Amino acid sequence: MSRLDSLRSTFNAKRINAVLVSKPVNVRYFSGFTGDSTILIITRRRQILVTDGRYDDQARLECPQFEIVKQERGLFKAVADQLKSIGIRRVGFEGNAITFAEHAALQKLLPEWNFVALALDGLRQVKDADEIERLRRACSIADRAFEEVLNYIRAGVREIEVAARLEYLMRQYGSERAAFETIVASGLNGCYPHARASSKMINDGEFVTMDFGAVVEGYHSDMTRTVMVGQANDEQRRIYNAVLDAQLLGLKSIRAGVSGREVDKKVRDFLKKADLEKHFTHGLGHGVGLEIHEDPRLSRLSRCKELKAGMLVTDEPGVYVLNFGGVRIEDTVLVTAEGSEPLTRSPKELIELM
Numbered sequence: 001m002s003r004l005d006s007l008r009s010t011f012n013a014k015r016i017n018a019v020l021v022s023k024p025v026n027v028r029y030f031s032g033f034t035g036d037s038t039i040l041i042i043t044r045r046r047q048i049l050v051t052d053g054r055y056d057d058q059a060r061l062e063c064p065q066f067e068i069v070k071q072e073r074g075l076f077k078a079v080a081d082q083l084k085s086i087g088i089r090r091v092g093f094e095g096n097a098i099t100f101a102e103h104a105a106l107q108k109l110l111p112e113w114n115f116v117a118l119a120l121d122g123l124r125q126v127k128d129a130d131e132i133e134r135l136r137r138a139c140s141i142a143d144r145a146f147e148e149v150l151n152y153i154r155a156g157v158r159e160i161e162v163a164a165r166l167e168y169l170m171r172q173y174g175s176e177r178a179a180f181e182t183i184v185a186s187g188l189n190g191c192y193p194h195a196r197a198s199s200k201m202i203n204d205g206e207f208v209t210m211d212f213g214a215v216v217e218g219y220h221s222d223m224t225r226t227v228m229v230g231q232a233n234d235e236q237r238r239i240y241n242a243v244l245d246a247q248l249l250g251l252k253s254i255r256a257g258v259s260g261r262e263v264d265k266k267v268r269d270f271l272k273k274a275d276l277e278k279h280f281t282h283g284l285g286h287g288v289g290l291e292i293h294e295d296p297r298l299s300r301l302s303r304c305k306e307l308k309a310g311m312l313v314t315d316e317p318g319v320y321v322l323n324f325g326g327v328r329i330e331d332t333v334l335v336t337a338e339g340s341e342p343l344t345r346s347p348k349e350l351i352e353l354m
């Protein structure tokens, strides 16, 4: 089924005859349009793209199956005019993308219309072959950057310099931009799962956790590796290997048919046995695609009842201990019918940089 067909197939359940798509990644997903400030109006028979003069030509080029409307007096005014002329009065909109003020403006322009909030992000969860190909490329760019940045990490280098180097390398290998703000956390900074790369110098005997990703044609990769500068002591080695075993267990547990909670619980139970579960303070993973964090989630609260082949998720257990530091290992993983295939392939055995 085409993307637009699958979108239309949700109309009956919501008792709508049209939907407004306004979140940029969803506009891109359903139309191919890569600009912003644009709304799609999808009815059962028509698909209209409303944009402005900057994007007029680009929209015609990128979206040959769409009627293009160039607005000149405001995006929502033009959308309202279109809805009036189509005559459909029960219309879905993206509740997580339209602001309260925009909704009020639209309702004021069309007082007799019924606008129904709904969520479209879930329709992007299962990826097709083209999307998987882009994700593969984004993952392999991250792998290449990691391999090369290892030559650069040593005592005396600052976290922020490692982050800059990673982002530079990824762009050099074809990434559109960094998938998110690159995390480089060394030593005690590693105890914060979302530590920012700071001007702290990396010291001998410290873990360095790097969480980074590339973007290819809008699709994000997400990978974390933790390496040791110098030689690891026994406690560091014990914690590293526990996280690694947990991560491998995650890879083994991910397959079509299992729920997002089940996978998370397996890994959490494993870390409990190593007495580290209380330091694992986030979910096991999340979907990736046009957004860096999307459904399905692998967590205690996941609403994903069943992973499906073609979904992309991360597998990223982490252990964060105050006054010790942290270890996280993360792959971007393709769910298959038989199991899982990690698309990030950098080595995971403890690397000690001497």
Ligand code: ZN
Binding pocket: 211, 212, 222, 223, 224, 330
């Ligand atoms: Zn990450």
Ligand code: ZN
Binding pocket: 222, 286, 314, 316, 330
């Ligand atoms: Zn992640």
